[in-house]
Amino acid sequence: MTQHALVTVRLEEPMVAGKNPRADSRQDSHNHVPGSVLRGALAAVWLREHGTEANTSPEFERVFEGEGSFGPLHYASSKPVPLSMLTHKYEPTDECHTLWWDQARGEKASHCPNDRCGSQLEESKGQPYGKVPSVDRTMVALSTDGVALDGSLYSQRAVQDGLLLRGWVYGDAVRALYPEGTAIESLLLGSRRSLRGEATVEVDTEAFPEPVELYGEEVVLRLASPGAFVDEFGMPSATPDPDELSEQLDVSEVEITGSWTRWEEAGGWHAASGLPKPVERVVAAGSTYRVRCAEPPTDTARRRLMTRGIGLRRREGFGALYRCEPPWGISSFTGHAAALRAHPELVSRFQARLEEIRLDNADDSQFDDALRSTEYDDRIHQAIQAVLTVKDAEIYEQILRYMEQNR
Ligand SMILES: [Zn+2]
Structure with missing residues (x-):
């Protein structure tokens, strides 16, 4: 088994990945495939192949509950604008050269310097890069017992079919992509079974990950999904553990010299017990860190970190990383x-x-x-x-x- 695999899915049907898996009426939907949804879909195939009693086997625990990572699957415009970016508050003009300024790379400005524009700049809130292709689906509201409620049709946003979404799976989790020994070719994605969300899947173990960004002896880490970190007392932390970073980057010491973060809450659903997980404080997708290393980390270490991600709950899609170059005007x-x-x-x-x-x-x-x-x-x-x-x-x-x- 390789250490990482690039997963590309093509949505054959629109997909609804609800942000709250048990809300039966109107709910917010993700604009991408969260790592937890990918993991749940793969676990369902695994248990169909190996029998539901396999969910307590050592192999199942190693693959689905272990140290591997199931990254989110994104397409270009569903990635978050990093929180370190200053963006135009008002629509940029055709003459603006620069659209974003990256504080993680020392760029600063209060207004667009273009005379015709002069827009105020504002800090990114982690919104998606661009418009998210979506379609409206009409749904039937269900009671908590799963019974259709009378006259309660409503429409919901779904991620449009035809899209290609990509992301990394790392470590023991790669085995999940081979439920019967050969690479998986299709999956049902999304949190609502009634909507299915059929997707074809391509698993590429030869793909070469991009390294995390390096500027001199400092790396910039940007979160493509929320990050779950704790301090030495086990309390939620807004920054990753320096020991984890120095170990994973294979350098003697690191220091976090800048961070652009926002708190949010993450729940979850424990499939085996059927009970909700306690709500945890996590940092939002788009959170960005500047990390000074005692010596420049190798290309290999930076590529590995890109596929592994950082922090806790990586098997549920937390702590995934991406690179971001500001777009040209x-x-x-x-x-x-x-x-x-x-x-x-x-x-x-x-x-x-x-x-x-x-x-x-x-x-x-x-x-x-x-x-x-x-x-x-x-x-x-x-x-x-x-x-x-x-x-x-x-x-x-x-x-x-x-x-x-x-x-
Ligand atoms: Zn401008």
Whole structure:
């Protein structure tokens, strides 16, 4: 078994992953697949294969209740904007070069320096990067006994089908992806059985994780999911344990030199006993730490930490990590977009790609022929490459609008 695996799911049906698993009426839904939902879906397959009595076997406990990590599955726009980021309070203009300032990298400003904009900046609250593709599902409200209540249809937001969502599984938890010895190919995701949420699954054990960010001798850790940390007395802590970090980064000593966090509460559901878990204080997704290391950690250690995550309850999806580069403003692309205006056949191909970007499912190889074609000069080749780097649907849409103007 490898130490980590990249899991990619494609939603074949809309998915509702409720934030409160036992609320039977209207409930808030996650915009991604939380690690706990992935783990629950895999455990259900395991118990179907091995029999429900297998849930007390040593192997089940090692895989599902052990030290491994089930990370959340995200797509580009469902990731949180890190809490260290200062963002535009008002809509940025087409001329703003910088959209976010990252305090974790020493960037500071109170207003956008662009004269035409001058927007006040505000601290991120950990909101998603961008618009979340969703559909409304009509549901029947159920009583606590699971009986449909009369006349209580209501509609609920569900994550749109067609999306690709990705995340890491680490350590003993990787075994969960092989319930019958071969990699799992489909799963039912979501907390409401009535909605199913069928998804196809791809398990990639060759995928190379990105390392956590390193600036000189300091790493920046950003949480893709809430983090559960405790201090030396076992009380909730807003920061990770330095001993854990120095051990996992394989350095002699670390010091947390900056933190941008927000408290929230996390409940949970203990499947075996059917009882709710006590509510715990955790830090919100998007929380960010700057950590000074006695010596720079190796690339290998930083890649491993990215797939493992930090803190407690990692098997329930807590403490997952991600990298974040602030997006470029549209002004960085207007020169390229203007050059492309002269080629309507390319503009229409870029238009067709918008829906793929929204679903985080873009196939850039379909531009290979244009990039090789001598019909276009270098300027156009560069413009195509620049636009292909844009993964944010809202910025991509603005670039399209710019291409379509004044044609
Ligand atoms: Zn601005």
